[in-house]
Amino acid sequence: MSETSETQFETLREQLAIDDMGIRMKALHASRSLPISERFTLLSIAAIDSYARIRYDAVSQIGTVGTVDLEKSLAILSDRLSLDPEIDVRAAAAASLGSLQLTQAFDLLKKSYESTNDWMFQFSIVAAIGELGNPQGFDLLAEALQSPNELVKIAAIGSLGDLGNPASVALLLPLVEDPDWQIRHRVAQSLSQLGGSEARAALEKLVNDPMPQVSEATRSFLA
Secondary structure, eight states: OOHHHHHHHHHHHHHTTSSOHHHHHHHHHHGGGSOHHHHHHHHHHHTTOSSHHHHHHHHHHHHHHGGGGHHHHHHHHHHHHHHOSOHHHHHHHHHHHHHTTOGGGHHHHHHHHHTOOOHHHHHHHHHHHHHHTOTTHHHHHHHHTTOSSHHHHHHHHHHHHHHTOTTHHHHHGGGGGOSOHHHHHHHHHHHHHHOSHHHHHHHHHHTTOSSHHHHHHHHHHHO
16 A cells, blocks of 8 residues: 555544544545555445444445455445344445345345345345356245335346246246236246246247337347
């Protein structure tokens, strides 16, 4: 680290300890210009800030730069996922765990999903499960597919495609005729990922879907 970079790093670290929330927010934003390892150090500090907005931003950014120290990222994100008082910070932690593909966090994500009724938090967890690619996630995603919240349901459809378990095809086939075109669109994408004769037959049906967004996307998937 150059002398200039080191000076900036120390200045920003000091600013993250100042009582003025505005200064701490500016310091967090300014940290984006630092080398990744120094930036990660400051994000680690900001992730436990007293102000929820700062914690949210820091936890979200760790999903991008946390590769510099995956073990520490796992510890920070697991802590925020379980203990943060703000649901949006917990949701951001779930998303970052998925982005970093920290499969060790699967059991904790599952426990978090089962202990909340907040749709935003559930959505983030379901999306993360797909990114993790852990085969154990199949049952949780099958459960999420029955969610009364359309966005959680759509996330589950997408994650089943990402997971790649052929058994997912049977779960998705009934949704080919769902009244919500956004669900049909997501089903088409996941079926194209899963493959197989049943999936292809369903896709050939979706090519003639009345919604252009669905039919055109399906045509590209088949191509």
